[in-house]
Amino acid sequence: MLGYAVGIDPGAKGAASLWAVTERELRLAHVIAFEEPGVAWRAELLATFNKFCPALTLIEKVHSMRGQGVKSVYSFGYQHGSAETIIELAGVHREIIKPTDWQKKVGLPAYWQIESRYKRRKERNAACRKLIVDAYPQYADTEYDIWAGVVIGYVAAHELRSR
Numbered sequence: 001m002l003g004y005a006v007g008i009d010p011g012a013k014g015a016a017s018l019w020a021v022t023e024r025e026l027r028l029a030h031v032i033a034f035e036e037p038g039v040a041w042r043a044e045l046l047a048t049f050n051k052f053c054p055a056l057t058l059i060e061k062v063h064s065m066r067g068q069g070v071k072s073v074y075s076f077g078y079q080h081g082s083a084e085t086i087i088e089l090a091g092v093h094r095e096i097i098k099p100t101d102w103q104k105k106v107g108l109p110a111y112w113q114i115e116s117r118y119k120r121r122k123e124r125n126a127a128c129r130k131l132i133v134d135a136y137p138q139y140a141d142t143e144y145d146i147w148a149g150v151v152i153g154y155v156a157a158h159e160l161r162s163r
Contacts, residue, residue, distance in 0.1 A: 003055035004029070005160040006048075006092075007102075007153025010062055010080040012072075015149030016045055018052060019157035026157040028136055033144035034079060042082055049090035056163075057087055057094040058156040060102070060148070067117065102155045106131060124148065 002021045009015055011034070018030040030048060034041045049057075062080045087094045100110065108127050114120040128147035131154075133140045139150075 002160060004052045005153060005156035006054045006057040007149055007151070007156045008057065008059040008083050009149035009152055010034075010059060010076075010083045011148075012075045012079055013145040014060075014079060014083075015144065015146035016041075016048075016083070017146070017150040017153030018048055018054065019153050021055075021157045021160045023161070026154065026161065028150065028153070031139070031142075031146050031150060033142075033146050034149075035144070042086060045083070046086045046090060049086065049092050053090075054092055056156050056160045057092050058097045058102070058152050058159070059083060059087070059094055060152055061096045061098045097152065097155065102152050105155050105158070106151055 002023065005019045005021055007017050007019070014034040016032045016034070017028060018032075020027040020029045029052075032041050032044050032048065059080075062076055068076075084094075103110075103124070108124065114123060125145060125147050128151045132147055132150045139146070
């Protein structure tokens with residue numbers, strides 16, 4: 001086994017995914033939905049890092065966007081900071097990946113061209129959901145917005161296998 005890879009979408013409705021990586025397969029091992037509010041996901045993420053010690057963690061690069069309210073920007077930054085702190089505490093290697101980079105690696109179209117950020121998010125999540133549910137039908141009825149976190153983890157697993 002080559003190890004484990006983790007992908008993190010740090011948004012308020014984000015998720016983290018743990019992938020087991022071998023030379024022959026990539027297997028989705030665990031998904032953690034970032035429930036807001038609450039600390040349960042933070043404890044679960046730290047426990048996952050401590051148990052599996054992933055060789056690679058990709059976390060999506062975040063920034064504020066025009067039109068976001070102060071509370072929204074704060075919540076986004078808080079979630080990202082929480083995830084970064086957990087990564088640091090666990091002593092795990094992490095790299096930052098831009099949304100356009102991970103989307104291109106899995107063949108998703110350029111959603112930045114859609115002017116409305118709500119429509120952009122909806123379109124991106126629908127495409128990510130389709131990718132994951134096609135491969136892992138057991139996640140079809142999930143109530144959380146885990147899709148980007150799972151796809152980022154998939155990209156991390158591919159990168160780990162290619163190193």
